[in-house]
Amino acid sequence: MNVTINGAAHELPPGATVAQAVQRLTGVRSGVAVAVNDEVVSRGAWESTALAEADRVEVLTAVQGG
Template sequence: MNVMINGSAREVADGMTVAQAVRTLTAATTGVAVAVNDEVVMRSAWETTALSDRDRVEVLTAVQGG
């Protein structure tokens, strides 16, 4: 199936979860937020939230610095 992740089209396996999508982008375990189709997905739901064809996923990571 096709999804948009951070503005880039990607072909992913059917049934991919939000957690799996996050792991394709970052190894960070903290400071990460995710929205699917403009709705924030709580971290506690990442493992059980499956993506659907044409979903729009935004993965944001916090950065430090000045």
């Protein structure tokens, strides 16, 4: 299935979850926020939230700076 992650097209297997999308983009789980189709998905729901064809996923990571 095709989904858009941070503006780029990605092919994921049918039934892929938010957790798999995050793993595809970054190996870290700490300091990461996710929204699917403009709705925030809590970290506790990543494993159980399945993605669908043409979903838009935004994965945001916290960055420290000074």
